[in-house]
Amino acid sequence: MYDLARIRYVTEHYHDLQGLIRLPVSLWLLAWSAYDLGWIYPPAWFTNEWLLFPVAAILFLALMWPIEKLYERSFGCIATERRAKVEPNKRAFWILCGGLTFWSLAIFFLTEERPVVSELGLYIAFFVFLEWRRRSDGKHLLVLGIVLAAMSLTPLFDRSMYPSATVRDVAIKLVAAAGILAVGTIDHVTLVRTLGPVRREEQSRA
């Protein structure tokens, strides 16, 4: 007998459950952390260091395309209704970005100090919350968002929590990378457990 509720769930969330598509995001965060720690560096001929971030982002995120094609070849394709728009949250996102940027610049120019709160961590947490809200399922996403937000904001209460801003941002990137990988793996396993192997005609006669 078929678990119809699971069939319905997996079909409705098919694209969300292709968790390995997020693997390049994890790798990008790991590489970024390694770069911040000085463990890796660009080749000597790469002289425009300001280009490093966008080029690396494009290269890593481009890996998402072949992974998506692999899912299509292995599990098939479906067409779903357009994803629900999150317009109210997009406004909140831009307000958050603008507010954080203004606050960072104000602190930097008025006190010549960097803010203790990690804006990067808050941006990543916000994207995770947006994803959780769009999917309306996946408590694992909510947990990850809360952990990242907490790691970003706790220096407000304990300035000595991180030895430096670099360590703070590396720690947040590592937790984000591990969290995104864990979330992706959970989703992928949910998908694979429902979509069984392709049965051949010989197996049915056996």
Added chain:
Amino acid sequence: MPEPFEEMAGLDRLVHEPARLAILTALSACESADFLFLQRLTGLTKGNLSSHLAKLEAADLIWVRKETAGRKPRTICGLKEAGQTAIDGHWERLESLRRDARQWRPVFDPGTA
């Protein structure tokens, strides 16, 4: 009023067959799905799945389209309005049967004792 257990015999077998019910449930949750997805979802062999899809298409519950993705042929299926009505009606009927079955009590007839 028919007993709920008698009503069960009157369920639409075309829709109620487990594999076809699974196919219709999946198609009701998306706009269309290709053959490979339905095959992985139902665990049926290619021949079995083709047979079920043919029956559903013949009953005008789904549409089936063959197209070419690159060089590879691909079969895509989707639910028609009649199919959506059929699956919705089927679930309503099952829910009603469930409620009736829970409330059902045997009636003692002294004449047959």
